[in-house]
Amino acid sequence: MKAWRDLGINYIQYSNIAARVVREALRIELRADAAKRNISIVKFTPWVNGKPVPRKKVERDSES
């Protein structure tokens, strides 16, 4: 069970991956509805000393 934590994945990511797999395994008529729950467009900008700091591209790639 702890194998995923050694890979640097926390429980949130772990359960989201599991949820995505379950959604993809649904029957076709249910899958379209479930796919809507798989969308997230939230963007993040870290702030340092009162100024937004654009995240480095390399860092973002490794995250996604």
Place this chain on the structure above:
Amino acid sequence: MMMQRTQLLLPLAMEATMLAQQQRGMATLKMISIRLKSVKNIQKITQSMKMVSAAKYARAERDLKAARPYGIGAQQFFEKTEIQADEKAEPKKLLIAVTSDRGLCGAVHTGVARLIRGELAQDEANTKVFCVGDKSRAILSRLYGKNILMVANEVGRLPPTFLDASKIANEVLQTGYDYTEGKIVYNRFKSVVSYQCSTLPIFSGSTVEKSEKLAVYDSLDSDVVKSYLEFSLASLIFYTMKEGACSEQSSRMTAMDNASKNAGEMIDKLTLTFNRTRQAVITRELIEIISGAAALT
């Protein structure tokens, strides 16, 4: 029509009266009608915005009902274990402001920002803010820009999903800011016409493990606690986002309803002045014609 006729009859007199009118500070007919038209357009816009937010609100409320167990379940754990922040250690607070990107919805975002400003005024040095939604950032960045840890935007265009919430929770955990205690500041939805700005406590793993009452739960090792806390943070953020979205839509509905009502009042007043001015113009023209005719005979 009226204007044309008078211009044919008494071009000079007309110019003189126009000038007199403007000098007295009275609005001309044309100015009033332009204004009337624009207010009518505004009313149309606010009315349709109200309809849109009413539909969105209905959906948000349905979603909220489904999301409530997430929040209640996650809160139960903190209540049962009676976790208290370690007072000896230096407090490091984290505030998560749950708002959205969109405005025109009354005081929803201002309420959250005000509560956070109050917290920051107490202990500015040891508090950081995680802004969810552009609105809280816009309000807080001027005075407390240095306390902002991270901003999440593109929130509020679509109803929040659990994936959104877990992304945010993920960022909270990965910022590298070791908070000892935290609060999620959000708007709790009470009814269509009311919401309340409230807070939910969150704690870090080390604080939880120090709690004495943790023994009420059987066979907990630190790994389980860690996993659970991560998940509960995501659930709490999901729940608060749903509450916030629902309050926002209901508040926007009320705000747009009020705006349409106010526009309606303005339209009534403007129509009245418009008609009065038109009457006055007609009367004056008649007087001018009659007195002009009388002078000739």
